Amino acid sequence: MxxxxxxxxxxxxxxxxxxxxxxxxxxxxxxxxxxxxxxxSTSDWSLGRTSLKTRSDDNAPDEWERGVLQQFAERAAKGEDVKTISYAETVNGQFRLMKAIPLQEGCLGCHGNAIKPEIAAALDAKYPNDQARGYSVGDIRGAFTLRHTAAKQ
Ligand code: HEC
Known part of the structure; x- marks a missing residue:
C-alpha cells in the first residue's frame, strides 16, 4: 500500500x-x-503523509505520530538507515504504522536550501505556514502514516 x-x-x-x-x-x-x-486507502485503512516540519497544516502529526517522528529522528541520528526506518504499534486497539521518507535529489527544488524564487513565491502563496524547506539529501523529510480505521474490537 x-x-x-x-x-x-x-x-x-x-x-x-x-x-x-x-x-x-x-x-x-x-x-x-x-x-x-x-x-x-480503503474503507478500513487510511493513508497519509506527515512531518515534524509540515508544509501543509492538513498534514500536521497527531500526538502519536509526533512521538514516532521524534523516535525516527533519534534512530537516524544514531546511524540507522533512513530508507528502512519504520515503526508499528497497536494504539487503543487500532493498528498504526509509519515509514520514514528520505529526502532525495529530486525533492530539493521544493524542499531544499536553494529554492528558486518563483517556486518559493508560489509556495509562500499557498502555504503561509510552510516549514518544509532547508532539507538536504538523506534527511528524514517526513513519513507515510497508515492507520487501521475499522471499529475497535
Ligand atoms: C514541485 C514541488 C515539490 C517537489 C519536487 C516535492 N514536493 Fe513534497 N510537497 C510539496 C507540496 C506543495 C506539499 C504540500 C502538499 C499538500 O498540500 O498536501 C508537499 C508535501 C510533502 C510532504 C507532506 C508533509 C508536509 O510537509 O506537508 C512530504 C512528506 C513531502 N512533501 C515529501 C517530498 C519528497 C520526499 C519529495 C521528493 C521525492 C518531494 N516532497 C518533492 C511540493 C513538492
Whole structure:
C-alpha cells in the first residue's frame, strides 16, 4: 500500500513537472497527493503523509505520530538507515504504522536550501505556514502514516 502510493505520487509530480514546469508540479502535489492517498486507502485503512516540519497544516502529526517522528529522528541520528526506518504499534486497539521518507535529489527544488524564487513565491502563496524547506539529501523529510480505521474490537 505505501510503496504503491509513494510510486504513484512520484510519477504524478514528475509528469506534472515535465508537462507544466515546477509551479504545475506544486499544484499537482497539493491537489493530487491527498486524492492519491485516498485512492490507496480503503474503507478500513487510511493513508497519509506527515512531518515534524509540515508544509501543509492538513498534514500536521497527531500526538502519536509526533512521538514516532521524534523516535525516527533519534534512530537516524544514531546511524540507522533512513530508507528502512519504520515503526508499528497497536494504539487503543487500532493498528498504526509509519515509514520514514528520505529526502532525495529530486525533492530539493521544493524542499531544499536553494529554492528558486518563483517556486518559493508560489509556495509562500499557498502555504503561509510552510516549514518544509532547508532539507538536504538523506534527511528524514517526513513519513507515510497508515492507520487501521475499522471499529475497535
Ligand atoms: C514541485 C514541488 C515539490 C517537489 C519536487 C516535492 N514536493 Fe513534497 N510537497 C510539496 C507540496 C506543495 C506539499 C504540500 C502538499 C499538500 O498540500 O498536501 C508537499 C508535501 C510533502 C510532504 C507532506 C508533509 C508536509 O510537509 O506537508 C512530504 C512528506 C513531502 N512533501 C515529501 C517530498 C519528497 C520526499 C519529495 C521528493 C521525492 C518531494 N516532497 C518533492 C511540493 C513538492
Amino acid at each position: 505505501i510503496p504503491a502510493f509513494a510510486q504513484q505520487l512520484m510519477d504524478t509530480v514528475q509528469k506534472a513537472k515535465e508537462d507544466g514546469g515546477p509551479i504545475a508540479a506544486i499544484d499537482a502535489c497539493q491537489d493530487l497527493a491527498p486524492n492519491i492517498a485516498k485512492q490507496h
